[in-house]
Amino acid sequence: MKALRVHGPKLIKLDEVDEPQIEPDEVLLRVKYAGICGTDLHVYRGAMKDRVKYPAIPGHEFSGVVVKVGSKVTWVSEGEEVVANPVVPCGRCVACLSGRPNVCVNFKILGVDIPGVFAEYVKVKGDKIYKIPKGLSLRDAALVEPFSVAVHSCRRANIEAGDVVVIIGQGPIGLCTTQVAKHYGAYKVITVEVVRSRLELSKMLGADEVINPLEVDPVKVVKELTNGVGADKVIETSGAPQVLNQALNMLRPAGRLVVVGLCFEEVKFFSYPIVYKEAEIVGSRVYLDEFARTLNLMSKGYLKPEPLITHEMPLSDGEKAFKILDERPGEAVKILLRP
Ligand SMILES: [Zn+2]
Numbered sequence: 001m002k003a004l005r006v007h008g009p010k011l012i013k014l015d016e017v018d019e020p021q022i023e024p025d026e027v028l029l030r031v032k033y034a035g036i037c038g039t040d041l042h043v044y045r046g047a048m049k050d051r052v053k054y055p056a057i058p059g060h061e062f063s064g065v066v067v068k069v070g071s072k073v074t075w076v077s078e079g080e081e082v083v084a085n086p087v088v089p090c091g092r093c094v095a096c097l098s099g100r101p102n103v104c105v106n107f108k109i110l111g112v113d114i115p116g117v118f119a120e121y122v123k124v125k126g127d128k129i130y131k132i133p134k135g136l137s138l139r140d141a142a143l144v145e146p147f148s149v150a151v152h153s154c155r156r157a158n159i160e161a162g163d164v165v166v167i168i169g170q171g172p173i174g175l176c177t178t179q180v181a182k183h184y185g186a187y188k189v190i191t192v193e194v195v196r197s198r199l200e201l202s203k204m205l206g207a208d209e210v211i212n213p214l215e216v217d218p219v220k221v222v223k224e225l226t227n228g229v230g231a232d233k234v235i236e237t238s239g240a241p242q243v244l245n246q247a248l249n250m251l252r253p254a255g256r257l258v259v260v261g262l263c264f265e266e267v268k269f270f271s272y273p274i275v276y277k278e279a280e281i282v283g284s285r286v287y288l289d290e291f292a293r294t295l296n297l298m299s300k301g302y303l304k305p306e307p308l309i310t311h312e313m314p315l316s317d318g319e320k321a322f323k324i325l326d327e328r329p330g331e332a333v334k335i336l337l338r339p
């Protein structure tokens, strides 16, 4: 089969590789649409050297059709349109046993630790499969993964009806979070982003107010928009090092900050607002059981993947797609590859 493989930092090409062989508890899927995510870009750039073994097939966001079913998998049939949760927890560590497999000590995910979905076929465990509900296309369903990240972060934020929610960063995850936060009952969603085209998209997808921090002070604007009180919840999706300070300062007393964006740099911030405000800071990593919930929301049309899909390309154009995201990040939001 054809597979897009990373051979080293910024070295990616289409290779001919063996089709995966399934075990009795596994299912073989024909990948139909596969989205490129920030994690894939890290793999491409060589930033995950400790986990990734070259040559590696990246990719974990996808939809596909069942082509082969292991003998122990009785709940899935050939020809069904499905998505799959790409996270493979160990099931026996302290996190897994306490019902938090998303922070498993032995965390594995498709496209990083095991072969990913930028290939014609991928195999997954049968219990990771979710059938795509009626009314949801394979193309739109390919975005169930980033939307599930957003659903999980909004649940971690405990968004309540009437909350003012600030979402920092309007990349793919931020734009998904904007839509989900509205649906969770936020009365005002304020988004912060430096790329102008993404701010426009953000408004179109439901943001009530948008802030460009290159033009105005986001803390000041959030205070003005909340009669000096601050936001009930702030969700940080950008991973930019300086925003945690801003996030804490725009939070209302006893507010909650959810950190989703990954930042690999050391961050400096004043800690006293945490004490003065009794601010809560929580992390949010991938998702728990949110796939089914997210598929329901998507199939009803409450969440809109289509405006996020800026490019659709054949798998053979994979190198071009990675170049766009690596060199001209403002140009694309979500690129879908068609294996
Ligand atoms: Zn992803």
Ligand SMILES: [Zn+2]
Pocket: 089, 090, 091, 092, 093, 094, 095, 096, 097, 101, 104, 105, 106, 107
């Ligand atoms: Zn575990």
